[in-house]
Every structure is written in structure tokens, then in C-alpha cells.
Amino acid sequence: NDNINNIIDHKLFTEDDIHAMCVKLGRQLTTDYAGKKPLVVGALKGAIFFLTDLVREMDVKEEIDFLDVSSYGDSLESTGKVKLISDLVTDVQGRDVLIVEDIVDTGLTLKYMKDLLKKRGARSVKCCVLLNKESRRRVDVEIEYYGSTVHNEFVVGYGLDFMGYYRNLRYIGVLKAEFIKLANNK
Ligand code: PRP
Ligand code: MN
Ligand code: MG
Secondary structure (H helix, E strand, O other): OOHHHEEEEEEEEEEHHHHHHHHHHHHHHHOOOOOOHHHOEEOOOOOOOHHHHHHHOOOOEEEEEEEEEEEEOOEEEEEEEOOOEEOOOOOOOOOEEEEEEEOOOOOOOHHHHHHHHHHHHHHHHHEEEEEEEEHHOOOOOOOOEEEEEOOOOOOEOOOOOOOOOOEEEEEEEEHHHHHHHHHOOO
């Protein structure tokens, strides 16, 4: 049945844990982007909650835009091909761009975005990622800022989905084993 307790094995990060990570990253970014006017680029859809919380911990004159990229769609394994679903509105030429992501798994999505924005002439392209699933990396991509590493477990909530659902959980939880068996990835 649809009760969330039948879906989640245990909480990995509580609302307080997530808030603390946002505060810490926000402070660091405030220092590093002082005097700049960065363009913060959220990767739809997973990054929406992290982006809104993170920018409110940043005392920086920033703009926000969104890119919708997908390598998974509703499937559980990365297809290995990243698709640009919808583009930025903002011209990134000469801008200091900060990509915000919920999770980096194989790294394919992040690498695609970084390469695209550099190619378009951004002055700098860095990223701030909430969860870094290092053990799954397939491409070499630098992660300048991240909240925490995670093991190879399927995590949901706070933007992270399973088949499109559970993004709206306030915490981040690990999917129960029966789902993880099906999933075998992020
Ligand atoms: C997920 C996640 C990252 C990406 C990480 O997005 O939000 O963007 O996959 O995987 P990778 O490092 O292997 O590329 P997804 O494609 O599921 O789209 P969504 O954000 O809309 O859920
Ligand atoms: Mn995503
Ligand atoms: Mg997804």
C-alpha cells in the first residue's frame, strides 16, 4: 500500500541534518562568491528544494535559472545519454555559474551541464551538490562543493525521486530492500 512507512527503510538525513548542510554550504559560497553576481542554475527536477534552501543561506547578489536535463527519466538505471529537456532563459556568456544538483551518481548529468555552460562562454562553472555518491562515478567531473557523500543506496525525498514519486518528503530516506533490489542504482 501507499503508506510511506512501507516504502522507506530508514531516514538517512533528517530535516535538521539537511538544514545544517545548507547553512554550511551557504556560508562557504557567500565567502567564495563575494563581490560576484553568480547565476545559480538548478537542475530540474531533483534540485528544486535544495536550490531554494541553499540560495536563502547565501548572502550574495545572485540570479536563478533552471536547466531540465535527464538521463534516467522514469527508468532506474542511467541510460548513459543525457537529454536537454528544457534550456536556460539566461545568457551565460561571461557569467560565474553555479550549478546546483541534488545528487551526483555516474556524473554524466553534471558533466553534460558543465561542458554545455563552458562551451557557451561562462567565465566560471562550478557546482554545489547535496549528495555525492562517489562509488558510482563513471566520468571524471570535479565537484567543488558538496554536503555529504552517500553509499550506493537508493535515496528518496527532498527532491530525489523513485519513479517520479516521494520528492516532497522533508527528509532523505533509503528505499526498502525490495525496491532497492529492483533499482540497483542511486
Ligand atoms: C537524477 C539526479 C541527478 C542525476 C544524477 O536526475 O537528480 O540530476 O540523476 O545521476 P548521474 O550522475 O548518473 O547523471 P534524473 O535524471 O533522475 O532527473 P530528475 O532530477 O528530474 O529526477
Ligand atoms: Mn536530476
Ligand atoms: Mg530522477
